[in-house]
Amino acid sequence: MQVLKLTLLTAACASAGLVSTPALASGDPTATTSVTVVVSALASTSSSVKLYFYNVREKFLTHGGYAFMRVVKPSGQKQITLPVDLPNGEWAVAITQDTNNNDKLDKNFMGIPTEPFAFSNNVRPRLAPPAFDDCKFMVGGTGKVVNISLLKMK
Incomplete structure (x- = not known):
């Protein structure tokens, strides 16, 4: 008793x-962890970088399926650092850089991006978009740093 x-x-x-x-x-279930996302190898030191954060496997890379999005200006740097507090659990990040500042990810006639993009875990897709499980990382406990290098399309 x-x-x-x-x-x-x-x-x-x-x-x-x-x-x-x-x-x-x-x-x-409302616990959060401080996560710092570092994006390097930017194609432009002035064009906006968009970071899309996903925490639902079925919504990964679907239109509007991200949990939230952040836009960061590089301010003359070839690397950006974005601190965020994320609820504990599985997360994945997709990143684009709008090098021509038209506020969209440009693609060629086959649907392949012609502007730089990247995914967490530095997943480099070949013939299809990556799966959530390939890009996911665990958030929980102490602070975490997620390093991502932008992929430049030719």
């Missing part, structure tokens, strides 16, 4: 923000 009272008291205090317990925090 004493253990039950202590458990209930601890849970009530934790939910009120009065104490923090690792056991409760680890099971918290």
Whole structure:
């Protein structure tokens, strides 16, 4: 009975923000982890870089299927660094650089991008878009750095 009272008291205090317990925090579905995405080998030091963050396998690379998107200006640099707080779990990132500043990813007649793009884990697709499982990385625990090198199309 004493253990039950202590458990209930601890849970009530934790939910009120009065104490923090690792056991409760680890099971918290709203827990986030600081992730720093570093994108290197930019094709342009002035064109916008768009980062699309996905956390649902079935929505990966579908129109509007990303959890959120960020646009970053390189400000004269060949590399950008973007810190984000992500909910713990599986994530994948798709990146494009709009080198002609027309606010879209240009493609050739076969649907292949003619502007630079990249995916987390530096996946380099050959004949088809990559799968979520190829690009995913785990978020949880301590901070994480995700390094991605932009792929330039010829």
